[in-house]
Amino acid sequence: MGDFMRGSIEGLIKKLKEEVYPLLRDRVSEEEFEKVAKDLAIVILNYDELKRKILQKFGLHVIRETQKKKIAEISDGDKRLEVIGKILGVNEINTERGKYYAGVLADETGSIPFRAYLEKFPYKTEDNVRIINAYAKAGPTGVVLHITQNTIIERYDKEVHVVEAGKKTIRELKDGMFGIELEALVLKVNKRSESGDKGPMLKGLLCDGTGKIAFSSWSELDIKEGDVVRIVGARVRSYRGIPTLILDPYTVIEKAEQEIICPKAETLYDIVSRGGGLDVSVQGLVVDVKQGSGIIKRCEVCGRPLMEGGICPEHGRVKGVYDLRARLVIDDGTGALLAIVKREPLERFLGKKLDDLLEMAKNDIEFGNGYKYLKERLLGMYVIVHGDVVPGKAGLVFFVNSIEENTLDQMSEKIAMILEELS
Numbered sequence: 122m123g124d125f126m127r128g129s130i131e132g133l134i135k136k137l138k139e140e141v142y143p144l145l146r147d148r149v150s151e152e153e154f155e156k157v158a159k160d161l162a163i164v165i166l167n168y169d170e171l172k173r174k175i176l177q178k179f180g181l182h183v184i185r186e187t188q189k190k191k192i193a194e195i196s197d198g199d200k201r202l203e204v205i206g207k208i209l210g211v212n213e214i215n216t217e218r219g220k221y222y223a224g225v226l227a228d229e230t231g232s233i234p235f236r237a238y239l240e241k242f243p244y245k246t247e248d249n250v251r252i253i254n255a256y257a258k259a260g261p262t263g264v265v266l267h268i269t270q271n272t273i274i275e276r277y278d279k280e281v282h283v284v285e286a287g288k289k290t291i292r293e294l295k296d297g298m299f300g301i302e303l304e305a306l307v308l309k310v311n312k313r314s315e316s317g318d319k320g321p322m323l324k325g326l327l328c329d330g331t332g333k334i335a336f337s338s339w340s341e342l343d344i345k346e347g348d349v350v351r352i353v354g355a356r357v358r359s360y361r362g363i364p365t366l367i368l369d370p371y372t373v374i375e376k377a378e379q380e381i382i383c384p385k386a387e388t389l390y391d392i393v394s395r396g397g398g399l400d401v402s403v404q405g406l407v408v409d410v411k412q413g414s415g416i417i418k419r420c421e422v423c424g425r426p427l428m429e430g431g432i433c434p435e436h437g438r439v440k441g442v443y444d445l446r447a448r449l450v451i452d453d454g455t456g457a458l459l460a461i462v463k464r465e466p467l468e469r470f471l472g473k474k475l476d477d478l479l480e481m482a483k484n485d486i487e488f489g490n491g492y493k494y495l496k497e498r499l500l501g502m503y504v505i506v507h508g509d510v511v512p513g514k515a516g517l518v519f520f521v522n523s524i525e526e527n528t529l530d531q532m533s534e535k536i537a538m539i540l541e542e543l544s
């Protein structure tokens with residue numbers, strides 16, 4: 122019995138030194154810690170209780186009123202969080218300002234990146250943990266769980282079930298998925314500028330046969346445009362409504378050999394069901410040219426379109442600068458979206474500059490702001506539009522970077538049907 126006791130106390134002390142001492146390293150020497158731990162372990166044999174007692178003794182007070190949350194419920198600004206999860210991966214990150222640990226925690230509801238500002242992080246991939254007194258703060262790629270000196274991390278003795286996404290195509294990706302395995306072509310990759318601005322180290326765009334998705338990485342990766350890569354262990358976070366594939370420090374990225382061809386055009390249905398998309402192309406029909414298209418005046422301070430009488434909603438009466446835009450509804454047979462075409466792409470499409478249109482307006486009183494002219498040029502035209510579909514004030518909006526007539530004689534049945542409905 123005595124031997125058993127000693128054995129279990131030694132086991133407890135060993136575990137305490139591994140898991141609890143790193144939290145107290147700044148406050149107490151290892152010898153002092155061990156002495157206190159031994160004294161307490163004789164009377165308290167329950168590990169969690171013992172741990173709390175020791176933390177308390179050295180000034181890390183156990184937070185009584187924690188907010189217990191599942192990972193999917195965590196939002197920006199949450200404090201005193203208590204979360205149970207499985208560590209999907211964790212890496213030590215060294216910066217000029219010191220080191221921290223970056224990883225991802227998951228439960229059955231989703232995953233969340235975490236950062237631990239600790240001397241030592243005694244847990245590893247696949248460990249189940251209970252995190253007490255962490256806080257959540259939104260960063261550029263979503264909400265991050267912050268673990269500080271005042272956070273308590275305990276091993277959780279039950280298995281946390283997580284549902285990893287596994288092998289997916291880009292079309293199948295949804296916000297919150299993690300453990301994603303994907304093969305894709307790197308369409309674009311941009312490195313963060315040297316000037317040291319914040320944000321991910323790398324940003325870019327991937328495609329596979331089913332679609333495109335933006336990606337970002339906080340660490341350097343050896344990939345370039347045109348590479349075909351196999352990615353294992355990535356996750357999806359929506360940022361400003363756009364799903365982004367996040368490559369974490371522990372995500373495995375290998376070069377692959379097979380050929381991947383990106384889809385030329387997608388359907389609006391696909392894009393809308395994904396919640397939007399960057400750098401997408403759609404073939405469709407201009408079914409409406411909305412009022413507000415044509416020459417407009419904008420506030421020179423904030424860029425907002427001026428109301429009647431040259432009034433900016435924020436800056437009052439201003440001189441204003443001329444601009445040109447078209448607000449179209451584009452229907453591709455699978456869905457319809459409001460599309461906003463800004464000055465440059467519209468000038469390219471029209472083969473006329475804003476100045477030319479201003480000249481036309483000067484010479485012809487009927488021309489007005491050019492609304493009728495744009496309507497005649499665009500309404501009923503089968504076009505290829507390229508740009509970004511992102512959430513606007515009233516749902517998704519297609520911000521068009523280029524618009525051209527679809528001169529290829531491919532009036533599919535789909536389009537013929539729309540025409541029929543319109544007539």
Ligand SMILES: [Zn+2]
Binds near residue numbers: 434437
């Ligand atoms: Zn203004």
